[in-house]
Amino acid sequence: xxxxxxxxxxxxxxxxxxxxxxxxxxxxxxxxxxxxxxxxxxxxxxxxxxxxxxxxxxxxxxxxxxxxxxxxxxxxxxxxxxxxxxxxxxxxxxxxxxxxxxxxxxxxxxxxxxxxxxxxxxxxxxxxxxxxxxxxxxxxxxxxxxxxxxxxxxxxxxxxxxxxxxxxxxxxxxxxxxxxxxxxxxxxxxxxxxxxxxxxxxxxxxxxxxxxxxxxxxxxxxxxxxxxxxxxxxxxxxxxxxxxxxxxxxxxxxxxxxxxxxxxxxxxxxxxxxxxxxxxxxxxxxxxxxxxxxxxxxxxxxxxxxxxxxxxxxxxxxxxxxxxxxxxxxxxxxxxxxxxxxxxxxxxxxxxxxxxxxxxxxxxxxxxxxxxxxxxxxxxxxxxxxxxxxxxxxxxxxxxxxxxxxxxxxxxxxxxxxxxxxxxxxxxxxxxxxxxxxxxxxxxxxxxxxxxxxxxxxxxxxxxxxxxxxxxxxxxxxxxxxxxxxxxx
Amino acid sequence: xxxxxxxxxxxxxxxxxxxxxxxxxxxxxxxxxxxxxxxxxxxxxxxxxxxxxxxxxxxxxxxxxxxxxxxxxxxxxxxxxxxxxxxxxxxxxxxxxxxxxxxxxxxxxxxxxxxxxxxxxxxxxxxxxxxxxxxxxxxxxxxxxxxxxxxxxxxxxxxxxxxxxxxxxxxxxxxxxxxxxxxxxxxxxxxxxxxxxxxxxxxxxxxxxxxxxxxxxxxxxxxxxxxxxxxxxxxxxxxxxxxxxxxxxxxxxxxxxxxxxxxxxxxxxxxxxxxxxxxxxxxxxxxxxxxxxxxxxxxxxxxxxxxxxxxxxxxxxxxxxxxxxxxxxxxxxxxxxxxxxxxxxxxxxxxxxxxxxxxxxxxxxxxxxxxxxxxxxxxxxxxxxxxxxxxxxxxxxxxxxxxxxxxxxxxxxxxxx
Numbered sequence: 001x002x003x004x005x006x007x008x009x010x011x012x013x014x015x016x017x018x019x020x021x022x023x024x025x026x027x028x029x030x031x032x033x034x035x036x037x038x039x040x041x042x043x044x045x046x047x048x049x050x051x052x053x054x055x056x057x058x059x060x061x062x063x064x065x066x067x068x069x070x071x072x073x074x075x076x077x078x079x080x081x082x083x084x085x086x087x088x089x090x091x092x093x094x095x096x097x098x099x100x101x102x103x104x105x106x107x108x109x110x111x112x113x114x115x116x117x118x119x120x121x122x123x124x125x126x127x128x129x130x131x132x133x134x135x136x137x138x139x140x141x142x143x144x145x146x147x148x149x150x151x152x153x154x155x156x157x158x159x160x161x162x163x164x165x166x167x168x169x170x171x172x173x174x175x176x177x178x179x180x181x182x183x184x185x186x187x188x189x190x191x192x193x194x195x196x197x198x199x200x201x202x203x204x205x206x207x208x209x210x211x212x213x214x215x216x217x218x219x220x221x222x223x224x225x226x227x228x229x230x231x232x233x234x235x236x237x238x239x240x241x242x243x244x245x246x247x248x249x250x251x252x253x254x255x256x257x258x259x260x261x262x263x264x265x266x267x268x269x270x271x272x273x274x275x276x277x278x279x280x281x282x283x284x285x286x287x288x289x290x291x292x293x294x295x296x297x298x299x300x301x302x303x304x305x306x307x308x309x310x311x312x313x314x315x316x317x318x319x320x321x322x323x324x325x326x327x328x329x330x331x332x333x334x335x336x337x338x339x340x341x342x343x344x345x346x347x348x349x350x351x352x353x354x355x356x357x358x359x360x361x362x363x364x365x366x367x368x369x370x371x372x373x374x375x376x377x378x379x380x381x382x383x384x385x386x387x388x389x390x391x392x393x394x395x396x397x398x399x400x401x402x403x404x405x406x407x408x409x410x411x412x413x414x415x416x417x418x419x420x421x422x423x424x425x426x427x428x429x430x431x432x433x434x435x436x437x438x439x440x441x442x443x444x445x446x447x448x449x450x451x452x453x454x455x456x457x458x459x460x461x462x463x464x465x466x467x468x469x470x471x472x473x474x475x476x477x478x479x480x481x482x483x484x485x486x487x488x489x
Numbered sequence: 490x491x492x493x494x495x496x497x498x499x500x501x502x503x504x505x506x507x508x509x510x511x512x513x514x515x516x517x518x519x520x521x522x523x524x525x526x527x528x529x530x531x532x533x534x535x536x537x538x539x540x541x542x543x544x545x546x547x548x549x550x551x552x553x554x555x556x557x558x559x560x561x562x563x564x565x566x567x568x569x570x571x572x573x574x575x576x577x578x579x580x581x582x583x584x585x586x587x588x589x590x591x592x593x594x595x596x597x598x599x600x601x602x603x604x605x606x607x608x609x610x611x612x613x614x615x616x617x618x619x620x621x622x623x624x625x626x627x628x629x630x631x632x633x634x635x636x637x638x639x640x641x642x643x644x645x646x647x648x649x650x651x652x653x654x655x656x657x658x659x660x661x662x663x664x665x666x667x668x669x670x671x672x673x674x675x676x677x678x679x680x681x682x683x684x685x686x687x688x689x690x691x692x693x694x695x696x697x698x699x700x701x702x703x704x705x706x707x708x709x710x711x712x713x714x715x716x717x718x719x720x721x722x723x724x725x726x727x728x729x730x731x732x733x734x735x736x737x738x739x740x741x742x743x744x745x746x747x748x749x750x751x752x753x754x755x756x757x758x759x760x761x762x763x764x765x766x767x768x769x770x771x772x773x774x775x776x777x778x779x780x781x782x783x784x785x786x787x788x789x790x791x792x793x794x795x796x797x798x799x800x801x802x803x804x805x806x807x808x809x810x811x812x813x814x815x816x817x818x819x820x821x822x823x824x825x826x827x828x829x830x831x832x833x834x835x836x837x838x839x840x841x842x843x844x845x846x847x848x849x850x851x852x853x854x855x856x857x858x859x860x861x862x863x864x865x866x867x868x869x870x871x872x873x874x875x876x877x878x879x880x881x882x883x884x885x886x887x888x889x890x891x892x893x894x895x896x897x898x899x900x901x902x903x904x905x906x
Contacts, residue, residue: 395713396665
């Protein structure tokens with residue numbers, strides 16, 4: 001009982017993770033515009049999802065030790081999966097995933113620098129649980145639909161990012177270009193809109209943006225979980241001379257950040273970040289990324305979409321919420337030809353499959369290895385550019401991982417599926433129709449529909465017995481979730 | 490930094506039409522491209538192998554003075570003669586398997602391989618060995634660029650990666666490599682057993698064979714899905730192989746056994762990628778025994794089993810194995826009876842066509858010697874690793890190394906073939 005109507009289904013696939021049995025009552029009588037508001041203005045919904053971890057009627061979490069999602073990366077991954085499945089604020093989690101890819105930061109490099117506990121904490125610490133700053137993913141949640149300029153500043157001062165892009169070695173004597181380069185190339189204006197000279201200048205701008213260790217910090221695997229590193233501006237290492245860029249830094253058109261005393265030099269970075277956030281090319285680049293994330297990966301971004309979205313972003317002083325609202329209510333998003341025009345990310349695929357097929361007794365620790373085989377280990381993007389998206393998700397190995405995950409999930413839900421579909425089991429046709437109401441691939445052509453019917457008929461004379469339903473409902477769920485059509489969202 | 494596989498995707502879409510031909514289509518390609526042909530098995534020792542304790546310059550007094558607790562006693566090394574500069578050398582005592590290959594004249598040991606300004610970061614150094622470009626740790630890999638030279642459409646099993654994630658070396662713009670960490674679990678899972686599972690797989694294949702007319706993106710995913718199903722049966726053939734020798738019962742041994750199965754069954758893969766880790770021996774690494782001894786034992790025993798098995802099958806002359814690590818380690822042991830990240834390492838090549846022996850010259854480990862760098866802390870490279878790659882590409886795989894390596898590195902390449 002997952003499908004509502006085509007508009008709402010499309011909206012929930014894109015601005016959430018598909019329709020679960022929990023959503024049906026919520027969205028059944030909603031108009032599309034009400035549903036957009038419901039998703040976008042998510043502060044009206046309680047953020048109570050973590051409190052529901054451990055409930056028997058939710059997906060299960062299995063930890064190798066005491067569940068410690070603030071300091072253990074596998075537990076952090078399970079908590080995030082749980083949130084994506086059960087949140088009452090699906091768009092917030094969806095945007096957290098978007099920003100995780102946009103500001104792609106990998107656990108493994110943090111481990112090399114700080115050990116497993118601190119690395120996990122830098123990425124996933126929920127503020128208030130332990131001492132020290134929030135983890136990076138919490139920044140993405142907090143600013144999911146927030147102000148992009150503020151988000152960029154938070155990210156630039158995020159300990160995980162400082163370690164990830166080598167801010168710790170960005171010193172006056174030897175400016176380190178890594179962050180200065182990527183903040184332009186990947187996080188804002190993109191290739192072609194800045195020069196190598198801009199990279200050198202940006203590296204100098206961020207000299208002294210460093211970390212400070214808490215007094216109890218020890219550089220080993222098992223340091224105190226309350227120890228932490230936090231952002232600290234080191235004025236002694238700031239290169240204080242003026243920095244000139246090829247684009248305006250200030251609204252009066254000035255391209256030079258003035259020489260400042262070391263103690264005031266942190267303002268350099270704030271000025272550059274503000275300039276980059278309000279740069280029209282940043283607006284266009286985000287618009288194109290949003291096109292791929294929300295609208296289509298099959299059609300190129302429509303230039304008028306890019307311009308209108310960029311304008312909304314700039315007119316609203318880099319606020320993302322009006323941008324996403326604009327997109328979700330736009331003619332492009334709501335054009336029926338855009339439905340199923342994206343390739344689902346592995347995390348999207350797994351979460352949607354669980355939400356549609358079922359989660360009863362399903363342990364989220366079992367998704368770690370399949371997700372890695374599909375090419376998307378959360379908190380472990382391949383590099384700062386994020387995951388290769390779209391068709392790049394698909395290879396023989398990753399496709400096999402997707403279909404085999406479908407089998408694992410279907411096997412775990414066998415009896416639940418049979419029970420839920422009992423009244424629809426009189427004929428193979430009715431069973432297929434009922435399953436297609438629950439599990440939502442892109443429209444099936446005649447040939448795959450015939451293959452599915454052939455599979456059901458191969459059971460022999462159809463009696464709708466418990467045994468037949470048990471076997472064939474699970475097999476059907478496996479075939480649909482593992483189908484090519486299901487990979488398109 | 491970002492590797493796009495878009496060209497591969499375009500090819501993937503292109504194969505849709507072709508792939509609809511006969512079910513045997515892909516294996517026909519495999520035959521055309523791969524059988525009979527030469528294979529390269531690449532073994533990556535993850536973590537930075539301590540080359541100085543792999544191939545030991547056991548008459549160098551500084552070796553003993555700088556490694557008081559981890560040096561291998563001269564009396565225990567497995568002697569392999571002297572290099573061109575007259576340095577007497579011996580293998581680690583647990584490398585008896587490799588000594589056998591050496592004594593058959595089929596193991597080449599290339600000393601002091603590396604590159605200028607060697608990276609001491611695992612992350613970056615591993616990527617540099619992958620890109621074959623010391624100036625860039627991002628972009629496509631040298632083996633990926635080799636695969637790009639093979640005729641299209643590329644067989645889905647042109648290369649076989651036995652690890653879960655694609656290493657940089659195998660990344661390319663046009664050639665996808667399946668990740669098959671374990672042939673036993675590379676299979677088609679079903680929630681059911683017996684006839685229902687068989688019927689389910691048939692249905693999945695039929696669904697993926699749908700032409701998806703007018704829906705090229707769906708057709709692309711279908712082609713990928715079909716490729717996976719077709720690959721399954723070929724991998725299953727490799728899985729059913731019964732080796733002629735007993736492989737060590739560890740991950741490395743089992744990976745090599747799988748590779749041998751694929752070679753003997755004529756799967757047709759040109760390149761196999763195998764990794765074995767644990768070489769980041771910062772603490773308590775041991776000497777002849779201990780942690781490092783176990784690493785050497787597993788390496789030597791695994792390679793000997795593989796070499797013997799492939800030779801017994803009459804396929805040694807079609808098979809070359811190379812072994813490398815991202816860097817060597819510091820000369821002096823540290824305060825924890827281990828070694829930190831260093832520079833040049835040792836590469837190995839073994840196989841029926843390999844011209845065995847000692848290549849290059851050992852470093853002289855006394856401080857101040859020009860064979861050292863980093864204030865005499867590390868071994869300076871003598872042979873550029875890309876020269877070894879060049880030799881493999883030109884002389885073994887039979888392609889022009891220059892475009893693949895973005896330069897001519899043939900000069901000074903060790904004559905291992």
